[in-house]
Amino acid sequence: MKYKVVIIEDNIPLSHGFATSINKTENFHVVSIYETCETAIENIKKDDADIYLVDIDLPGINGVEGTKQIKSMQPNCNILMVTVHENSTMxxxxxxxxxxxxxxxSLSPEKLINALNETIEGGAPMSIKIAKMVVGSFQKKQSEISLSEREKEVLMMLSDGNSYSVIANKLFISKNTIKFHLKKIYAKLQVNSNVMAVQKANKENLI
Incomplete structure (x- = not known):
């Protein structure tokens, strides 16, 4: 059985070049080539593909939004973004x-086929340069929220069920100071209640 591949790419020579390389293999077969995500999504049930090769800069629905829609309709498929961009945000x-x-x-036909095989085996193929960017992006995302030690103390004591009065006594600060810290915490975490602040801080491993 060959795994079915769909290519979504508006550069026709490139998409046909990919298809030629893929169709020479024993394990994969290109069932459809589309120039837009819209057309691919319309035919998603018909194609029932195992792997999608998707360009990120497509007219209309771009590759990122197209990926969201394809995954929502076909959760078990694999999607490989194939693009000229090496931009960490993208x-x-x-x-x-x-x-x-x-x-x-710019990857070679051999590396393309290796990537398809790696994907089917459960891997997540990407170039070394992109892998470093991804790690950097995740680290940046994780470090975007930063609480002071005092703010962490206030949140931890709230999570333990302490009242403002108890926290004020234990930390030797006034209730107004606690409210000031909470106002800053709400802004940083983008929440509007103590419960939400504690929940998000726990989720982000901040306390």
Missing amino acids: VFDALCAGATGYLTK
């Missing part, structure tokens, strides 16, 4: 949208 957005891997258009 990389991060594509992977967050559900892409399995991210490769550049």
Whole structure:
């Protein structure tokens, strides 16, 4: 049985070049080539593909949004972003949208086939340069929220069920100071209640 591949790429020579390389293999077969995500989505049930190769800069629905829609309709498929861009924001957005891997258009036919095989085996193919960008993006995302030690103390004591009065006594500060810290915490976490602040801080491993 050959795995079915769909190519979504508006560069026709490139998409046909990919198809030629893929169709020479024993494991993969290109069932459809589309120039837009809209057309691919219309035919998603008919194609029932195992792997989608998707360009990120497509007219109309771009590759990131297209990936979201394809994954929502066909959760078990794999999507590889194939693009000229090596931009960390685009990389991060594509992977967050559900892409399995991210490769550049400059890759050789051999590396393309290796990426398809790696994907089917459960891997997440991407170039070394892009892998470093992804790690950097995740680290940046994780470090965007930063609480002071005092703010962490206030949140931890709130999570333990302490009242403002108890916290004020234990930290030797006034209730107004606690409210001031909470106002800053709300702004940083983008929440509007103590419960939401504690929940988000726990989720982000801030306390």
